[in-house]
Amino acid sequence: MNFAPAKEQFDLVKRGTVEIIPEEELFRKLEVSVKSGKPLNIKLGCDPSRPDLHIGHAVVLNKLRQFQELGHNAILIVGDYTAMIGDPSGKKKTRPQLTFEETREFGKSYFEQAGKILDISKTRILYNSEWLAGITLKDLIGILSKFTVQRILERDDFTNRLKEQTEISLHEILYPIMQGYDSFAIDADVELGGTDQKFNNLVGRDMQKRFGKDQQVVITMPLLEGTDGSEKMSKSLDNAIGISDLPKDIFGKTMSIPDTLIYKYFVLCTNVSAEELKDIKLTLEDENNNPRDMKRKLGVELVKMYYDEETALRTIEEFDTIFIKKEIPDDIPELEMTENSVRLIDLLTNSGLTDTKSNARRLIEQGAVNVNGTKLTDINQIMEIQHGMIFKVGKRKFLKIIKQQTN
């Protein structure tokens, strides 16, 4: 295998990272790899319990792909064993334990999605149950004796939780250990992760050292804020842009991010070149430009990444139709009906435009509902159903009525 010069690889890899611990070691590893022609093992752990990947996850996956393109081994580790014990990240709720089948199913879904970013054919996929399931209590005692409670509790999360007096379960303490063991088991040279994983990944480094192996280099990537601009992107906070979202949602959600995030998203979530990035930065800094235009460009880039250019162009057109021209889009949900007339609130709830009748009333009262462009304000309105009539609720919910002929 022929690699690019170490310096060149290093500079590329460094882009967008928060920390490389330690930098000189990565450089050394790259040099050795170039000389020997042996690729490095790049590890990325993933939690299979939530298989809906968003562009926040993509930040790290992008970095992994970069390594892959440089010729190194991308190794994805599905934490099926850890997931079977139960994910501790939720503060209060203990998640239901996953069965073996579920972890496989989630794992599969993960790869399908990750395949939009990685070259899956060249990616090694390992389940950590492979080695963790076989560990005996005796082994575990041996492993645990190499770490101290203080060392584990140093972790920020734990420190904070101690301070805030929220619980920490014992098995959560095992988490970093198990993850660290993964690194040991696969001889990782580099482990990627978000800054929130720094501690875990450092434990991996420690683990390797204590068992006399070559230590991995830890590379941390920034955490991406969600569309709300403050919280970390996560599905449960409903501020995530999913990589499997429909093009219009990817674009729409992108348009709703705060201006301050535009550049960061470009850097971390797209593949635009270094020169282009420079241009974008300059454009954003110039107050004569409307940041909206850059945001539109960002939205297009993102749709392009996960779909294709043609889709991206169609998406932006549709967006303009709805939000700039305030027209009805072409592609909207339809509802088949046979009734001649029906109460408005029933129609709204039955069709799923609103979840409850109370909510339907509320929205009508607030002027959020219209038919064919005419605002409806009477909560007791009886609708005469006509073929093709279009309901709109709020900014973006549409419904087209298909009248069925009664026989």
Add this chain to the structure above:
RNA sequence: GGGUAGGUUGCAGAGCGGCCAAAUGCAUCAGACUGUAAAUCUGACGACUAAUGUCUUCGGAGGUUCGAAUCCUUCCCUACCCA
């Protein structure tokens, strides 16, 4: 094992026998203004009801009371201190 403080509607957090579907903040939703940005303003924010109102909810189960989120019993859960 002993002691203390707690468990309230998405989150945080008031309420501590009737005026409590439950203050306030955040989040959310809708409207206005916009660039589906920010900021701001207005309104909504358990369900059902045209409305008056009715029903379900304050960890679980019982009980006291005309009346309970609020008092009692018991169970479950959590944090902190002591062992």
